[in-house]
Amino acid sequence: MEEQIVDVLKKSQLSVTDSRRKILELFLQADSAMAHHDIETKAGEKFDRVTVYRTLQAFLEKGIIHTIPTPDNSVKYALCKDNCEQGHHHDDHVHFICKICGITTCLDDVHVPEIKLPRGYKTQQTEVVVSGICKECS
Amino acid sequence: MEEQIVDVLKKSQLSVTDSRRKILELFLQADSAMAHHDIETKAGEKFDRVTVYRTLQAFLEKGIIHTIPTPDNSVKYALCKDNCEQGHHHDDHVHFICKICGITTCLDDVHVPEIKLPRGYKTQQTEVVVSGICKECS
DNA sequence: GTAACTGCAAAATATTTGCATCCTT
DNA sequence: AAGGATGCAAATATTTTGCAGTTAC
Numbered sequence: 658m659e660e661q662i663v664d665v666l667k668k669s670q671l672s673v674t675d676s677r678r679k680i681l682e683l684f685l686q687a688d689s690a691m692a693h694h695d696i697e698t699k700a701g702e703k704f705d706r707v708t709v710y711r712t713l714q715a716f717l718e719k720g721i722i723h724t725i726p727t728p729d730n731s732v733k734y735a736l737c738k739d740n741c742e743q744g745h746h747h748d749d750h751v752h753f754i755c756k757i758c759g760i761t762t763c764l765d766d767v768h769v770p771e772i773k774l775p776r777g778y779k780t781q782q783t784e785v786v787v788s789g790i791c792k793e794c795s
Numbered sequence: 796m797e798e799q800i801v802d803v804l805k806k807s808q809l810s811v812t813d814s815r816r817k818i819l820e821l822f823l824q825a826d827s828a829m830a831h832h833d834i835e836t837k838a839g840e841k842f843d844r845v846t847v848y849r850t851l852q853a854f855l856e857k858g859i860i861h862t863i864p865t866p867d868n869s870v871k872y873a874l875c876k877d878n879c880e881q882g883h884h885h886d887d888h889v890h891f892i893c894k895i896c897g898i899t900t901c902l903d904d905v906h907v908p909e910i911k912l913p914r915g916y917k918t919q920q921t922e923v924v925v926s927g928i929c930k931e932c933s
Numbered sequence: 934g935t936a937a938c939t940g941c942a943a944a945a946t947a948t949t950t951g952c953a954t955c956c957t958t
Numbered sequence: 959a960a961g962g963a964t965g966c967a968a969a970t971a972t973t974t975t976g977c978a979g980t981t982a983c
Contacts, residue, residue: 672982674938693972705940710973712938726864728922751910756919764916770908772889772923777930778902781894784866785910786922792915810957812963831947843965848948850963 669719690733690761755791807857893929
């Protein structure tokens, strides 16, 4: 785990610091998406609010994590899988939000379909967020 | 227009007040989704910030408007078309965000596809947001 | 040693709540 | 007249910025 963390940070040309290590670890361990607030508290350690903002920002820019847009517009973050490069987020999986437990997950095996747009529109990225009831809650 | 506005409000059991009339008019005239900020200012009139919050909240609850989740998690609102009832938002169209002009639109003619989820998940709502370049900007 | 990162304070924004007053019905 | 809606003030919460001190490389 520790190796993996350092590896990811180095590959992204981010210096390896304590907060980054710990926050990245949170993401690697998490099985669902986290809100800023989760990260700030969920950690056994307490992180400075500002550091969390900046760390998330850095991770986003480097393509380590991605945001998940939700219908209620709360902000959630989750790890990007393989094919994300700096600045180019290539998310091709569907996100799921459970209306009961509120947990947001990446369904890595469910791919976003291709959407046919009217003439003149160019697709760069497609986000699909499904809300409903998850495995655990049904 | 005026009739339509009053009609919508009455059908939603909302009392017909000045702010509601004017804000609803904004939505009816708008050809793209609006952020809270847009509504607050774009109006020739100046609305009280709090009134805008409460009006949007009421419209949301009554199913007059819906929110559009965006990758950068800014909050945008747009009119619901027909089949939205109070509390039940049945949006079946795709949203489009232009990365150049930033305009967010409802592509009413483009329907969201059905997504096949893993066993155990139940779909209640599917949101599709496509980012790219719009007709005007390409 | 230098550049980058952190943590604190504080500024700037955004959102929510309470309450007296005003408007709809 | 009664209930709901508004607008103002103020409480909260969220996000951004500046800067001095610390850490990574």
